[in-house]
Amino acid sequence: MFTNTNPLTPKLSANYIHNLTAILADSTSNFGSTAFSYSISNEPATVHDLLLQKSDGTYALAVWGDQVVGETVDVTVNLPRLTTVSVYDVTIGTSPVKAFNNISSVPVTITDHAVILEFK
Secondary structure, rough: OEEEEEEEOOOHHHHHHHHHHHHOOOOOOOOOOOOOOOEEOOOOOOOOEEEEEEEOOOOEEEEEEEOOOOOOEEEEEEEEEEEEEEEEEEEOOOOEEEEEEEEEEEEEEEOOEEEEEEEE
């Protein structure tokens, strides 16, 4: 049984939620959204996605899976045009773990937690 010796130490799940909300943070909700078409190749039923848009026009695509810890699924996110993509892992922090320039498809390994792809 795990005993936390310091009750003021945040749990890992709290850090992950903090990272997720920091990545998705926006300064205003005063904007009009625009449609964006994308697809995910090799997407099994255990992989889920949610497209969000920030007020500056930046899109944030959250992709996550229902896999057991340790299992992975490789998918490809297909975008309709060449763009710059930053990839965030909520378990690592609030800075991109990968960045791609002038691409229209992004290879993503899905594990047991969310990955955020940010692009305009």
